[in-house]
Amino acid sequence: xxxxxxxxxxxxxxxxxxxxxxxxxxxxxxxxxxxxxxxxxxxxxxxxxxxxxxxxxxxxxxxxxxxxxxxxxxxxxxxxxxxxxxxxxxxxxxxxxxxxxxxxxxxxxxxxxxxxxxxxxxxxxxxxxxxxxxxxxxxxxxxxxxxxxxxxxxxxxxxxxxxxxxxxxxxxxxxxxxxxxxxxxxxxxxxxxxxxxxxxxxxxxxxxxxxxxxxxxxxxxxxxxxxxxxxxxxxxxxxxxxxxxxxxxxxxxxxxxxxxxxxxxxxxxxxxxxxxxxxxxxxxxxxxxxxxxxxxxxxxxxxxxxxxxxxxxxxxxxxxxxxxxxxxxxxxxxxxxxxxxxxxxxxxxxxxxxxxxxxxxxxxxxxxxxxxxxxxxxxxxxxxxxxxxxxxxxxxxxxxxxxxxxxxxxxxxxxxxxxxxxxxxxxxxxxxxxxxxxxxxxxxxxxxxxxxxxxxxxxxxxxxxxxxxxxxxxxxxx
Amino acid sequence: xxxxxxxxxxxxxxxxxxxxxxxxxxxxxxxxxxxxxxxxxxxxxxxxxxxxxxxxxxxxxxxxxxxxxxxxxxxxxxxxxxxxxxxxxxxxxxxxxxxxxxxxxxxxxxxxxxxxxxxxxxxxxxxxxx
Numbered sequence: 001x002x003x004x005x006x007x008x009x010x011x012x013x014x015x016x017x018x019x020x021x022x023x024x025x026x027x028x029x030x031x032x033x034x035x036x037x038x039x040x041x042x043x044x045x046x047x048x049x050x051x052x053x054x055x056x057x058x059x060x061x062x063x064x065x066x067x068x069x070x071x072x073x074x075x076x077x078x079x080x081x082x083x084x085x086x087x088x089x090x091x092x093x094x095x096x097x098x099x100x101x102x103x104x105x106x107x108x109x110x111x112x113x114x115x116x117x118x119x120x121x122x123x124x125x126x127x128x129x130x131x132x133x134x135x136x137x138x139x140x141x142x143x144x145x146x147x148x149x150x151x152x153x154x155x156x157x158x159x160x161x162x163x164x165x166x167x168x169x170x171x172x173x174x175x176x177x178x179x180x181x182x183x184x185x186x187x188x189x190x191x192x193x194x195x196x197x198x199x200x201x202x203x204x205x206x207x208x209x210x211x212x213x214x215x216x217x218x219x220x221x222x223x224x225x226x227x228x229x230x231x232x233x234x235x236x237x238x239x240x241x242x243x244x245x246x247x248x249x250x251x252x253x254x255x256x257x258x259x260x261x262x263x264x265x266x267x268x269x270x271x272x273x274x275x276x277x278x279x280x281x282x283x284x285x286x287x288x289x290x291x292x293x294x295x296x297x298x299x300x301x302x303x304x305x306x307x308x309x310x311x312x313x314x315x316x317x318x319x320x321x322x323x324x325x326x327x328x329x330x331x332x333x334x335x336x337x338x339x340x341x342x343x344x345x346x347x348x349x350x351x352x353x354x355x356x357x358x359x360x361x362x363x364x365x366x367x368x369x370x371x372x373x374x375x376x377x378x379x380x381x382x383x384x385x386x387x388x389x390x391x392x393x394x395x396x397x398x399x400x401x402x403x404x405x406x407x408x409x410x411x412x413x414x415x416x417x418x419x420x421x422x423x424x425x426x427x428x429x430x431x432x433x434x435x436x437x438x439x440x441x442x443x444x445x446x447x448x449x450x451x452x453x454x455x456x457x458x459x460x461x462x463x464x465x466x467x468x469x470x471x472x473x474x475x476x477x478x
Numbered sequence: 479x480x481x482x483x484x485x486x487x488x489x490x491x492x493x494x495x496x497x498x499x500x501x502x503x504x505x506x507x508x509x510x511x512x513x514x515x516x517x518x519x520x521x522x523x524x525x526x527x528x529x530x531x532x533x534x535x536x537x538x539x540x541x542x543x544x545x546x547x548x549x550x551x552x553x554x555x556x557x558x559x560x561x562x563x564x565x566x567x568x569x570x571x572x573x574x575x576x577x578x579x580x581x582x583x584x585x586x587x588x589x590x591x592x593x594x595x596x597x598x599x600x601x602x603x604x605x606x607x608x
Contacts, residue, residue, distance in 0.1 A: 256588060
């Protein structure tokens with residue numbers, strides 16, 4: 001699909017009519033080079049299909065890290081009118097509230113002398129269960145009450161197990177709890193799949209990374225976030241595990257069966273949706289909120305396990321003073337106010353990026369803007385960004401979420417040997433602990449687009465600003 | 479006959495078969511291969527009952543059920559003993575083995591899903607999130 005028309009230096013548009021049934025245009029933030037890479041898969045066709053959703057407003061949007069997904073592209077944003085629009089589980093994705101949490105350690109990289117770095121990465125890998133299934137997938141926190149986690153998110157872990165703190169909750173998007181969550185809307189199968197997975201990392205592109213701050217771009221914002229040059233950080237990337245996948249599966253099927261009843265025609269059944277105010281729409285929002293709360297609790301539990309590892313290698317003071325910078329979702333749907341109206345913003349592989357002064361960001365970050373974390377790939381840099389006013393004007397308060405995949409898992413496995421990749425990463429100063437060479441190969445740097453360019457585009461477009469760049473020094477992968 | 483097709487996001491299963499029942503059987507074999515289980519006949523037996531709106535949705539539900547049995551019980555189906563396929567329902571008995579399969583299949587998507595007559599037989603396609 002090559003009908004994209006240039007709007008300005010960072011924005012391209014597929015006009016209404018590009019695919020039948022489009023109600024609004026489809027727009028992608030990119031430069032010419034990234035657009036050429038994006039056009040290598042079917043993601044723009046998928047974005048145009050999203051523009052057919054009933055009640056979609058303004059445009060179907062895509063971030064520069066867009067790549068082909070199921071129904072919705074990854075990196076897509078769709079806002080639907082709260083009273084006349086639909087909610088689509090595929091617009092959130094299977095891994096509900098997949099997201100990232102950044103921890104700042106009270107130590108500098110230079111303090112990891114001798115074998116301390118290797119010991120720390122090893123201890124992180126010992127203490128954080130990884131993998132999709134098997135033992136590592138079911139070593140969830142003992143004593144965690146699933147019902148309360150679904151209702152309250154990480155607050156349940158704080159109140160029941162003393163994990164986390166009120167300060168940490170305040171540095172979590174939405175305080176770590178969507179209050180319309182209803183555990184009763186979550187199926188028995190979804191509960192079964194998630195029951196023992198609170199505090200487990202998962203597999204695929206989920207990881208835990210030990211990093212050092214190698215560049216600061218905005219000193220005031222970095223200071224507000226508690227980041228300084230040379231400091232150690234840990235980035236946690238995980239989501240709602242099997243529970244979230246099952247919630248999405250359940251509601252794609254249920255809404256698909258009711259499309260005829262609501263007179264909805266779609267170009268792809270994975271776009272399955274229902275009016276927001278319908279029983280199906282309301283039940284999904286309750287179940288999705290519960291799964292989102294589960295994911296925030298999961299990342300809080302993972303942070304707890306990271307602190308335990310830090311304590312065991314670097315001492316209890318280091319563990320106690322390891323702070324959560326922020327925790328942000330990149331797969332979620334929320335009712336928000338934009339341009340004077342209430343819309344349901346679907347973000348699938350896209351991150352909320354509210355600007356300075358927005359009432360929903362912590363008081364301590366009021367002048368800097370909401371922190372956003374953009375993981376690169378293993379071996380490349382990750383970025384800390386801050387939301388900017390352009391996001392409210394142009395993208396429903398949203399920016400990108402990563403580098404964006406450019407090679408399929410199969411293709412990269414054929415091209416990259418996991419063992420060689422491990423040696424290459426270690427030769428470049430990155431300690432690697434991975435469950436399998438195959439899983440490691442699938443996430444090779446070559447499989448992803450250039451994160452520097454992706455971040456440059458969202459900054460030029462005014463969606464977010466660079467605050468710091470983080471260089472990996474250790475990776476733990478499922 | 480089944481084959482795994484490369485897909486940017488995850489993996490796509492494509493099945494060509496002479497009958498609808500054979501499509502279901504090929505799906506069982508493909509999933510067993512994906513989970514690393516040889517399709518030798520096992521003694522374990524399970525009955526599966528499903529409802530879905532049409533053939534493609536039934537196939538998705540079938541694979542989802544097989545994947546859930548593998549994830550939750552370690553049961554990997556290898557053979558279909560009988561299958562009663564109705565317009566919007568399926569009841570089947572499968573045999574298989576108890577093992578420790580990697581629960582690779584996170585979800586069965588509806589993206590570009592098909593299950594329809596093709597030539598002298600049937601063509602089915604489903605994309606799995608793994």
